[in-house]
Amino acid sequence: MSQRRKKSRGAAGSKALVAGPKPARQATKAKQRGGGNARAKQPRPHGSTGAASRASSELSSSSQQLERQPADAGASSLERQLPAGAGASSLGPQDTAAASSAAPAVSAASAARAEARAATPSAEVRVHGARAAVAPWAWPLEVSARKLALARFALFALVALDAILQLPHAPRYGAGGFALAHVPWLSALGPGRDSFVIAQGLISALAVAAALGLTSRAAMLALSGLYGWCYFGSQLDSYQHHYLVWIVVTLWAFVPAPAAQRAPAARGREDGSGDSQADGGLASVRSVALRLVLLQLGIMYLWAAVAKLDARWIDGTAMSQQLRGALRDWIDATMGVAVASRLVIVVELVLAVTVWRARAWRWALPLGVSLHAVIAVSRLEIGLFSYLMMALYVLLLPEPLVARLAGLGRWWRRRWPWRAWRRGLVLGLVASAAALLLLVRPPLPARVAVGMLAVVVLLLWRAGKDAAALARVGRAALAAGVTVALWLVVDLGADVCADYYRYWGGAARRLGDEAQAERAYRGLVEVSPDQELGHFHLGRLLIRRGELEQGLAALREAERLAPRSTRALTEQARALTAAGRSQDAAEVAQRARRRERSEQPREDREQTGERSGLDGGAP
Secondary structure, three states, X not given: OOHHHHHHHHHHHHHHHHXXXXXXXXHHHHHHHHOOOHHHHOOOHHHOHHHHHHHHHHHHHHHHHHHHOOOOOHHHHHHHHOOXXXXXXXXXXXXXXXXXXXXXXXXXXXXXXXXXXXXOOOEEEEEOOOOOOOOOOOOOEEEEXXXXXXXXXXXXXXXXXXXXXXXXXXXXXXXXXXXXXXXXXXXXXXXXXXXHHHHHHHHHHHHHHHHOOOOOHHHHHHHHHHHHHHHHOOOOOOOHHHHHHHHHHHHHOOXXXXXXXXXHHHHHHXXXXXXXXXXXXXXXXXXXXXXXXXXXHHHHHHHHHHHOOOHHHHOOHHHHHHOOOHHHHHHHHOOOHHHHHHHHHXXXXXXXXXXXXXXXXXXXHHHHHHHHHHHHHOOOOOOOHHHHHHHHHHHHOOHXXXXXXXXXXXXXXXXXXXXXOHHHHHHHHHHHHHHHHHHOOOOOOHHHHHHHHHHHHXXXXXXXXXHHHHHHHHHHHHHHHHHHHHHHHHHHHOOHHHHHHHHHHHHHHHOOXXXXXXXXXXXXXXXXXXXXXXXXXXXXXXXXXOOHHHHHHHHHHHHHHOOOOOHHHHHHHHHHHHOOOHHHHHXXXXXXXXXXXXXXXXXHHHHHHHHHHHOXXXX
């Protein structure tokens, strides 16, 4: 057999090694075709020295590249990097040693990949470009880290705000020793007035930390437990979307944190040791929990549509009784209430099928956002339901739009780097939160705020000059400061505090607990001195207790604050008559009659004027 023929057979063997997954079978076939003794089939050492050295150097370089590649590259990466002429039949003893040196790298990569899969059974963190795209029918939902952060911020910021807005209802919990839970065995363990306030304060604090990405799974489960206890512990919370929010918060606790499970390429870029592309180290999260969140939305839309399959909804009667304002005028002028009612059913059925499917976002996103935006601008809104639903639709946003939004955050970090003002932020937030706490009026959970600030101060004292510890304390101080600031903004911009005392006083007064009612109305007068209701009820309670002059003074203040109302004057007349001061009572009664005549409703005066005009008199 000629030397040229032997070399061609060696090259064919090398091509068989690279071509596919069956190199051993193809090598056997080549051996059978060659015939002759075994030594005749071996290439001569001096004829393959150059090819063997090249194969050895390329194998060693490929093993070094495998160490820098993620575990997903595997052995297929090595096969692609082998030269075409480095077949098994053309390798000598030196080539065998070089190949054996690359084998540990391949086995290490396979072991790392198996370990990563075993460590994250329900979620997987990938680096874009390292593997092929996930099949569209895959059950775990895959989102980028920046989209997950945006959805988390939108959802949990609204959860924190909703928890503060629930504080006015606290006085009704446990009033009169009566409690009826959604779950029977929770009736004896349901929240009371004080415990409900503290629980909602903790919920808002944990939700703010979750929105900023500063919580662990244990903290998320604690948030789920507190939220579920407040909802299931009393039927006073009849908002059905709070049940949905509890399910979503519970599922979110099992969503992995992408920053803690970065792939090697992403970690290399962060450490400065990698040279990946601009978006090559962007982590993404695959999680069954996220898919279940969207599936829960689909179930909600399905049963909402089923509940509307009623004659009163289909013919438009139910919607016509609830819808008012400009939206109702527009519907009457275009499609009609009956068509709008049927259209709502169709939209909800479409959303039930599309909202949890990855490729159907083009239908689900515009339909769902439009539906909840219409509900938000109409008078059918219940709490923050529509806004919470629109926050969940962030999971359906296309990646290019999310990338544009993320660019704003990168611009902010470039202009104001975190490390430059981290220490000043820590001390500033602690001082400002302590100052704001002096302005926060009850019943905002001041005890929760004091506890958070005490923890931050303790952590600052323990951290000393440790930069890593100060960074952790800085994140805790950021969450505490934002929480207290949110309480203050809501307190000053809404009637949360005044409504708390108003509901407390009304519940205690109807139950006959005059001591608690007086305490509540005094609090209402303190936090909202311009409200007539607090002065009026406080005056009645003082007169009933025998403090006539103090009660009359409170009623006169109520008379001044409500110049169109006569109830404060009526109460003054009754109190003066009971005290034997008939002349004073008559004067007060005359003022009440004059106010009644002067405050005759405008429509009554207009109707009187029309009748006078018809009779020929002056209007």
